[in-house]
Amino acid sequence: MSRYRFSIDLGETFTDFVLMDDAGRLSIKKIPTTIHDSTQSLAEAIGFFLQECQIEPAVIEALVVGMSVQMPANMAIGCARDLERQLVAAGWTTPIRLVTNHGRLLLIEEASTEAESIMFPRIGGLLTGRYFGNQIGQKNLVVLRIGGASAFVSLQTELSDTSMDALDQSLENQVKSFALGGNSYIGIDENKEPVLLSEHATPGPGPACFDRGGEYPTLTDADLVLGYLNKDYFLYGAIPLKVELAKKAILKYVATPLNSTVEEAAMRVSNGVEESIANQIRELTSAHSAPPESYSLLAFGGAGPVHACEIARLLGIKQVVVPVGAGVSSALGYLLVLAENDPEWQIPTAMQRAGYYNPTHRTGDFHALKGYRSVYYEKDLTPCGCPIYDRAGIRSEDTLSGPAIIEGPESTVVMREKSYARMDTFRNLWIYLR
Template sequence: MYKLGIDIGGTFTDLVLLNETTGELIFNKTLTTYDNPTNGVIAGATDLLSRAGLQFADIGTVIHGTTLVTNAIIERKGAKTGLITTRGFEDVLEIGREYRYDVYDLQITMPEPLVPRTLRFGVSERVDYQGNVLTPLMEDDVAHIVDELVRGGVQSIAVCLLQSFTNPVHERALGDFIRKHYPEIYVSLSVDIMPELREYERTSTTAMNAYVQPLIDQYLDALRSQLTEIGFSGNLQIMLSNGRLTTVEVARQKPIQLLESGPAGGAMAGVFFGKLTGHTDIATFDMGGTTAKTSLIFNHQPELTNEFEVARVRRFKKGSGLPVRIPLIDMTEIGAGGSSIAYVDKLGLLKVGPESATTESGPACYGRGGTQPTVTDCDLLLGYLNEDYFLGGSIQLDKSAAQRAVEEHIATPLGISVREAAMGVHRIVNENMANAARVHILEKGHDPRNYSLLAFGGAGPVHAFDVARLLGSPELIIPVGAGVTSALGFLVSPTASERVRSYVSPIARLDWARLNDLLAEMEEEGFHFLEQTGHKSAEATVTRMADMRYMGQGHEISVKVPNGILSTLSMAELEANFSEEYQLRFGITIDNAVIEAVTWRVMVSSLPVFFSPKRANIEQKRIEGGKDFSGLKGYRQVYYSGDTVPCACPVYDRYQIRPNEYLSGPAIIEEVESTVVIGNRAYVRMDEHRNLIISLKR
C-alpha cells in the first residue's frame, strides 16, 4: 500500500510517495499554482506516479498540508463574515487587550479585525461564570439579527457568547437556528472552536475560523472531487498545526487548525529522524523560499503551545497581529528564505529581508522578471548552487542576471565587489537565523550546544552548516529528501484528537469528581474519533495537560497531568510537575504561592508511524567504478566565509554515495530537491538510511 504526502508551500509544492511495505520513498517538487493550488498538486502527483509506474488507484492514503489558511488571512481573501456576541461585547475585536506593541510609536497601526463593525451584532442573553443562565436567549432577537447579517451579504457567521464555555446552551441554540433557516450560511461556534476562557482570544479565533471556512471547505471539496475523478478512492487526511492528522470533515469544520500545518510536518519529521538516528534532542531548521523556522524536539517530543499570531502589521513584532488560540507546535520564524531580498538601507547598511521577491517573479536568477538581489542569487554567485542542476535541472539559473542584481543594488552603492556583497548577504542571513534559533532555544530553558541541528527545506541545507557552527551544535543532520522533508513528516504523523475544557480552580480546592468526569468525557470523545478513522482504541495513547499558573498571574504554562483517576493524592504530583516546568522556563519558583489550574487538555492519538526509509530503485543513479570516490561529480569554484579567492571544492552526487562512506569538508553534495554545503573542519558520514551526519569540530 502507498501513502502520498503533499505540502503546498509559498513557492513550491512538495510531494513524497511512501511504499508502506518496503519503506521506499520517491520525491517530487513542483512550482505552486497560485490561481488554483489543486492544479499543481495534481500535476506533481501525476508526474510522481508516472515515474513510479503507479496509478492513483494504487494510493491508499493521501495526507495534505497547506498554507492556504494563513495566506487567506494575511491577504484578506476570506469570506464576508458576521459576528454575533453577547450584547455590549460587539467591540471586543477592536478593544483587544489594549496592548501597544510599540509604546513609542505615536502613529501606531493596529491590526484591523476580520469582521467590520457593521457586521458585528450583540444579542440579549447572559450566562455567569459558573454556567447559570441569568438572561434567557430571545428567539425573536436572534431572528432579527441573523436576518440583518444575511441581508448584509455574509457567507459565514461566527458566534461567540460571554461565558459560553461554561454553558453552551445559547450558542448551540443560535447555531441550530442559523442552520435551520439559512442552511447555505457557514456557522462557527466558539464552543466548537475554542471552548475556554479569554474572551478576546476566543472571539478572534472563532471569527478567524468563520472567515476562512467557506474557502477551505470549497477547496477541500474540490481537491477530493478531482482526486476521485482521476482514480483515487482511498483515505484523504489533513495535517493540523499540532503535528497530528485529522479527517477532511473535521478540517472543513475547524479550518483554523490548519494555520501552521506545513511547518508542523517539518517538526514531526524531526521527531522521526531523531528516533531514526538516535538523537533524543534536536533543533529543526526549515528554510524555504520566504522564511526560516526553528522548532525544538526534546526527548523525542515537539514543544507545543496554544498561542499564536497571524497577519501581523509588523511581521516580526509580537503583539501586532491577530491572536489565535489553537494547539500548535511552538516554533520561531524569521524573514530569511531563498527569495528574501537584500538591500542597502538609508543609513548605508546592508540588510536582508523580511521582504521577499514575489512568487511569480522569484529571485533574479530564475529569469522570470525579478530584478532585486536575493539570498538565492548570492548563493549562486558564491558557487554553492549549480546553475545547470537546480531542482535536478528543471530550472535553469541565470548567473549573469544574479550578478547584475547584486552589482546594481548592493556592490555599487557600497563600493565593494560583487563577491564581497554576496558574501555579506550570506553571512548576515546566517547570523539572523542563528540568533533567532538561539533565542528560541534559550527561552525554553535549554542550551543550544546540546541540540543537534536537523536541516531541511529547499534552502536549509545550503545555509545549515554555518548556522550550526554559530549555534555550537555538535552535529548537523541532513535527512534523506531534505528538500521535501515537511511532506515526509506528514507520512509519519499520528492521527489524533485534542479536546479542551476550562475549569478554573486552585489545585488544593479542585472538585476531583467533577475533574475526573471532565477528563473522562474528553477521553471518550477522542477514542470515538479514532475509531471513526479506523484506529483501534486499545492501541491509542492518551496525553493529558493542564494550563496552570500561580494565582494572580495573567498567563499559564502547560503541565503534564497523570493518567487514570485523580484524587487528593494527585495534588502533590501536579504541583511538582508545575514547579519543575516553571523552574525550567523561568529559573525560579515562588514559595508558598497558590497554584491554579485554568484549562485542561486531553489528546488521544494513534501510534506514531515508523519505518526504515529507502530510496526507490528508480531514483538510484549509481555509477560503479571509474572514480576515486563513488559519488564525486567534479570540482567547482566556491567561496567560503573569509575566502578572498575561491577554492576548488569537490562536488558529490548524493545518490551515488554509499551508506557508511565518509568524506571531509569542504564539500558540496547535490541532489534534486536541495544542495548541501559543508565547510572546513567537518566529517560527513552517510548512515544506513541515507541521512548525512556531519560532525562539527569546534
C-alpha cells in the first residue's frame, strides 16, 4: 500500500493542495478559497479533494501546512486548531504540523509559543527551487514565483549548498519578496503610468473578470485582455473568466484616465510588471560575479510562467524552465521540508502527476494543439493568431516554436517569437530564447 503525505499552502487569494505518494506521484488542486472564508469550508474542500483522489484520510501519514496569509499570527494559530479539530472529526489520524520560515515543523501547541515563526514560510519556495535546480543540473538559477498576492525571487548559485542552514542564510541576502501578484489591483502612479498596487482582490469578489462583484481591474484582468489566459480553463474551468468585465474595469479605471485603449493599458501594465521584477533580479545578481545572462530562470506560481519569458529576455537570460507542479510550488516545497525533517522518507528523483496523461505512444505532431486565439505580444498592439497547446499532450522530447501558449491546470506558459520549447523526460518544460 502506498504511503501518502499531504501539504497545504494557505494563501491570501488561493489555497493549494499537494498529495504525494512514495513513488513521487502528485495529486494537485488549487482552489479560490482561503482560511479567511472559514475553516469549515476549507475542511470540506479538503474532503472533496481526497474523494477525487480516492484516498481515505486515515492512510495519510503526514499533514504539513504553511501560512502564507495576511492575518495576526495568534489568529492563524487559532484557525489551525479549528481546522485540525474538523479534520479529526472527518477521520484524519495525523496532526497538523506547521512550517516555520527556518524549515522546522511544529505541532500547533508548539507553534503557539512562537507564532510569528510560522507566518509566510519562504523556505518552501527555496527548497522547491533547490530540488528542481538539482534535477535539471543548472548551477546558477533565478527562482521566480508570482502568485495571487505576492511575488518571490531568489538566487541559487551553488547547488552544492544543500544544507538547510545554507538555505536559511540565503533568506537574508539572496531573496526578495514583494506584494505583487495576479490579483493585485491596477492603479496609476504620479508619472501617469499604470502600476500594480499593494492592495489586491480577495477570493470573495476577486478580479473583475471573475464576475463575483469585483469592480477594480487586476493583473489577471490585464492578462486575460491580452489573450494570455484561457477564459474557459482557469482553475480547471472552475471560474469562467469574463473578458468583457475585465475590459470594462480597465477602461474605467486605467484606459480612460490615461486616454488610451484598453489593450494599450493592459500591455503597459504587463510590461511594467516585467520591468519591475527584472530590476529586482538585477539588484540580487549585482552582488555576485556572474552576470544575469549566465543564469537560468525557474518559473513558478500561477502567474510566474505567464511573464517569465519576457522577464528573462529583459535580463538576457536564454533559458527558462517551468517544472512539474509549477502552480503549487510553495505547497510542494512544504513536502520537501517534511523530507528534510524525516530521514525515513526519501523524496523521489522525479515527480509526475498522478493520473496525468503522458502521451508516450501517441502519433501525430499536433496532438497537443488545442486551437488558436488572438494574443497581444507587441507594443504595436497587433494581435497574433497564436497556437494554444495542452501541456499534458506534449511528449517527452517534443519541441515546439513560439509564439505559443502552453496551458496547464494551475499555470499558463506564454512564449514569444524567437523561442522554442522542449519537454524533458521529467516532464519539465524548457524554453530557449533566441
